[in-house]
């Protein structure tokens with residue numbers, strides 16, 4: 001569980017996050033949605049302390065992360081898995097080496113065991129064939145999937161995914177969404193996902209936070225989001241023609 | 253003021269870099285890679301430059317010794333001392349500042365702007381130590397060898413080209429090489445080399461590690477890395493000469 005209390009963040013006087021409090025629950029896929037530029041990435045980077053919050057607290061199962069020393073932060077971070085919006089794969093290493101990296105650094109696994117784990121993770125994201133390719137040799141969507149495989153390699157307690165399925169085709173998107181939800185439930189992970197993909201929202205939105213103008217504008221789940229009368233959330237949800245039609249159909 | 257701030261920031265960076273590696277096996281693997289990429293790969297350029305500077309030094313010295321009171325074997329002696337004292341440790345380090353410095357800064361800068369460094373941090377890796385320490389230790393280890401090789405090739409180049417140009421004979425040159433030799437000069441050169449190796453790798457890493465923005469900024473941080481490494485090599489060269497040779 002991640003407990004966020006009154007965090008704020010501005011850049012050069014421009015307020016991006018304004019006194020946000022919320023709880024990301026364990027064993028659930030917690031979605032943060034909002035339009036482009038609404039601060040989803042900034043919020044996620046504050047959570048993992050790549051950005052320092054100006055004020056407020058972030059508690060990881062009771063451990064105060066904002067007050068921790070570098071050393072303590074490193075300890076807590078060993079429980080993290082993160083998928084960056086741009087993938088952030090190590091380009092000097094092959095796909096398999098990327099996935100093996102956290103294992104090599106922090107596990108006590110034997111080489112054979114490590115190879116099995118890497119194969120297993122790559123299999124789950126449908127990438128067994130990319131093993132020996134370098135990041136520059138694979139597509140954007142494949143990079144995303146490698147990043148996911150790398151993030152789950154060490155069975156994280158907290159999983160952060162910044163738009164895990166942007167750049168993926170609808171079918172692969174669903175596979176990835178389901179994979180994330182599956183492992184979240186299986187290993188009781190606290191998963192935070194930034195997205196603006198309505199498919200994901202309806203598929204895996206076990207808890208949904210809507211960010212707008214730097215504030216937590218709305219909170220709910222995949223069922224309540226279709227029924228809310230919050231104007232901004234409705235704008236967001238029914239932005240696409242498809243969802244408008246569905247609403248018209250269901251109202252007639 | 254800004255100067256002192258940057259300097260403080262740099263020392264803080266070095267302090268973080270020198271923390272104990274979290275994974276020794278990984279560290280040595282990386283170290284070996286850097287010895288090869290920062291050191292062995294620089295051998296060809298070092299060999300070529302040393303050879304021709306040695307040649308030019310010898311021929312110039314020979315032409316300048318116009319007086320009948322100075323014996324010709326002084327050519328060997330002067331070539332030897334200039335190469336050992338100044339050319340190999342300092343000029344080779346300056347060349348490495350250009351070659352190695354820009355490659356370190358652009359490598360780390362690219363990792364920074366593509367969030368690879370953030371990815372390391374998120375995993376709980378001390379990215380400064382993980383990325384930079386192997387480079388520094390590798391250069392401290394390999395640069396003295398490079399400089400000794402450079403001395404050897406420089407002196408050999410001077411001898412061969414001096415003889416070919418007809419300005420000095422083998423007997424005189426070799427006699428000069430053996431005269432008034434001060435072993436401390438070698439120690440002095442190696443002390444300088446090690447200090448320069450540290451400056452080049454740490455300063456270039458600093459500029460790359462803290463690059464911000466995109467490809468353009470990576471380029472400019474790489475330029476800064478070369479400029480500042482070179483300046484500090486020259487300043488420290490002056491200071492060390494004062495301290496060690498006086």
Ligand SMILES: Nc1ncnc2c1ncn2[C@@H]1O[C@H](COP(=O)(O)OP(=O)(O)OP(=O)(O)O)[C@@H](O)[C@H]1O
Nearest residue numbers: 011016034035036037038039040041042043085196
């Ligand atoms: N390092 C930074 N310095 C200054 N401003 C920043 C920085 N990072 C983000 N911002 C600003 O914060 C705001 C929110 O950016 P953020 O990247 O969080 O948006 P987002 O919700 O993730 O959008 P997207 O869906 O497009 O990824 C933007 O206006 C951006 O300009």
Ligand SMILES: [Mg+2]
Nearest residue numbers: 040041085162
């Ligand atoms: Mg974003």
